[in-house]
Amino acid sequence: MESTKLILAYIVQIVRFNPNICGTNWTKYFLQIVELKD
Numbered sequence: 001m002e003s004t005k006l007i008l009a010y011i012v013q014i015v016r017f018n019p020n021i022c023g024t025n026w027t028k029y030f031l032q033i034v035e036l037k038d
Contacts, residue, residue, distance in 0.1 A: 007033055 011030060 004034060 007030075011026075015026070
């Protein structure tokens with residue numbers, strides 16, 4: 001759980017400074033990370 005929260009916060013920071021990432025397969029990339037952490 002803790003690691004997932006850290007990843008979420010990290011992604012929020014990235015997306016905040018790089019809005020263009022939202023237009024890519026960011027969701028799929030994030031889901032893969034979550035699955036690996038689970």
